[in-house]
Amino acid sequence: MAKKTEATVEEKLRALYDLQLIHARVDTIRNVRGELPLEVEDLEDEVAGLNTRLDKLGGELSLIDDQIKAKKILIEDAKAAIKKYSEQQKNVRNNREYNSLSKEIEFQELEIQLAEKNIREFRAQIEQKNEVINTTKERLEERQKHLKHKKDELDEILAETEKEEQALLEKGEAYEEQIDERLVKAYKRIRSNVRNGLAVVAIERGASGGSFFTIPPQVQVEIAGRKKIITDEHSGRILVDEELAKEEAEKMEAIFAKL
Numbered sequence: 001m002a003k004k005t006e007a008t009v010e011e012k013l014r015a016l017y018d019l020q021l022i023h024a025r026v027d028t029i030r031n032v033r034g035e036l037p038l039e040v041e042d043l044e045d046e047v048a049g050l051n052t053r054l055d056k057l058g059g060e061l062s063l064i065d066d067q068i069k070a071k072k073i074l075i076e077d078a079k080a081a082i083k084k085y086s087e088q089q090k091n092v093r094n095n096r097e098y099n100s101l102s103k104e105i106e107f108q109e110l111e112i113q114l115a116e117k118n119i120r121e122f123r124a125q126i127e128q129k130n131e132v133i134n135t136t137k138e139r140l141e142e143r144q145k146h147l148k149h150k151k152d153e154l155d156e157i158l159a160e161t162e163k164e165e166q167a168l169l170e171k172g173e174a175y176e177e178q179i180d181e182r183l184v185k186a187y188k189r190i191r192s193n194v195r196n197g198l199a200v201v202a203i204e205r206g207a208s209g210g211s212f213f214t215i216p217p218q219v220q221v222e223i224a225g226r227k228k229i230i231t232d233e234h235s236g237r238i239l240v241d242e243e244l245a246k247e248e249a250e251k252m253e254a255i256f257a258k259l
Helices: 002-006 009-089 095-176 181-193 217-225 242-258
Strands: 200-204 238-240
Touching (some): 009 200, 181 238
16 A cells, blocks of 8 residues: 555556456457457357258258158149049940049149149259259358368467456556555446547547547647646546656567567
């Protein structure tokens, strides 16, 4: 606790900027990792969708096959009926009975023609669905390979980054100990309110990093003096001079390289 009250403004600014560099690196790790799980999830959904489609097509083929079998049975029944009516015609007593049986035979022949037409249509549907199945299987195989590649990539990144992320977070906590609790809270509040998570930025070409608003020369002098905490009136970010930022960036890069 004593160290916090004795720390100079410059020391606090350096610690704040170091903390920002640590958190920016953590953000980068999470962003890289954050896109891959979504990609893997999308691929898994696509693979599941393709499998569902294949199952549905398989069910449709089975149904068509049953319909073809039913039509073949109908044809056999119609042929049997024709044979029966033809035999009956040999024993008719008058033209009326003969014509009636002729109509029955004609009807059964039409039934056979219609059933044969239906079978041809069903077979055409089978051919079309088999083409779709083959295309879907090719797509599924390609997506499964891509999914495996992405999963392997994600596992590799997780293995590489989880350890580094944990080490960075622990180091971040250590740096927070060097800063007043009030400043840490302010830093976290600013960080949560800005889009890129940068709560502490350096002056670049007379403006705060990532901003087009020029910092007045007198304020730039005060920032370079490192005697008080100064925030950007437009973004609310804490400002540090370019030289301090450069020195801390070099120092932190050396630390990061050892993690």
